[in-house]
Amino acid sequence: MKILLVGEYSRLHNSLKEGLVKLGHEVTIIGSGDEFKKYPVDIRVSHNYHKGWRKKFMVVCHKLFGINLKANSIKKQFFSHADRLKGYDVVQLINESPLGANPKVEMEVISFLKEHNKKLFLLSCGTDHLSVKYALEKKFRYSILTPLFEGKVTELDFDPILKYIRPEFRRLHEFVFDAVEGVIASDLDYHIPLEGHEKYLGMIPNPINTEAIAYREPELGGKVVIFHGINRAGYYRKGSDYFVKALKRLQQSHGDHIEIITVESVPYAEYIKLYDRAHILLDQVLGYDQGYNALEAMAKGKVVFTGAEREHTEYYNLKTTVAINATPDPNQIYEALVNLVESSEKIQEISRSARAFIEQEHHYLKIAKKYMDIYTA
Secondary structure (H helix, E strand, O other): OEEEEEOOOOOHHHHHHHHHHHOOOEEEEEEOOOHHHOOOOOEEOOOOOOOHHHHHHHHHHHHHHOOOHHHHHHHHHHHHOHHHHOOOOEEEEOOOOOOOOOHHHHHHHHHHHHHHOOEEEEEEOOOOHHHHHHHHOOOOOOOOOHHHHOOOOOOOOOHHHHHHHOHHHHHHHHHHHHHOOEEEEOOHHHHHHHOOOOOEEEEOOOOEOOOOOOOOOOOOOOOEEEEEEEOHHHOOOOOHHHHHHHHHHHHHHHHHHEEEEEEEOOOHHHHHHHOOOOOEEEOOOOOOOOOHHHHHHHHHOOEEEEOOOHHHHHHOOOOOOOOEEOOOOHHHHHHHHHHHHHOOHHHHHHHHHHHHHHHHHOEHHHHHHHHHHHHOO
8 A cells, every 4th residue: 555644743654654664555754854853754845934034034024925935835845746745545644734834735735635645534643623622621631721721821822732723724624624534543632632523533542663662671779860851842831840840849859869861952863862861751741641752762661751641541441550640730740750769669660561551552563553444444
């Protein structure tokens, strides 16, 4: 089968590609590689106006002349590869706005893909219309919009999230849902808002290539190394402020027993090397399930503070702790960290359980087969 994966962030499509190729399929990825993270893609559509003077120039052109230079650039790049984007058995969009352009261009791109290929599917694995609407209506106990509700950020600060409920993005959402065969969620944060929707095909967990990620038994006896990777643009959305408060307190109470590594906005390849020495990785707070960074760290045997709410425990029927549920409470995070620092054998127990969980529920070949079941249904 010939498959086109459109868009990439968090390495989901790369790992899925690896699984599908191993099963004998031909797979192509088109996308930007998620800007600074620089994930591999086969056809690159660059975001040339996302920082520096180019971004300022883009804003000025849009305000003065109504011209969206970024969207126009993405459209030009996409259609320059038109011949390579036809004749696929399956096309899968990573988001309702898979290339990060404006709704008008996204609809032109998706119309082209719909016309020149056989089947079109959509992933819900990041912010989109339904998940943002669900969070905005406060149907979650807490969500990525909690910082907005608490006044930590403004609506302008969260525009990359809130844009999905604007009229033009609602129209894009409706257009995409009408065009696709169906929608697949990658984790519980997107599964829950989609439950009951007529186009929803179910949840397929994120694929993790465990053959490419070696498990490392935690080395105990010295200082407990804690890694906190900060994406400055997503500082509040990821709940980094809760981690910072907990770490500050931990440094004061257990400074002689820990080493803290903090990095900001580094490319993916560098990021995964930087946390290799760590026993504990602080991933995110405002979620119910694990995202991609957390899952890869768990595969390596790290104890990850992330979304691991009761919905996650119940869904997978877990009998052991595979990750530490980080809630929007610095005291809860601090106490959980103290528990690990003072009882390092628990680090080893959770490390082994985490790897076993990834191999059981997220193995890239098992996941690729689940996608094939949907593609061929």
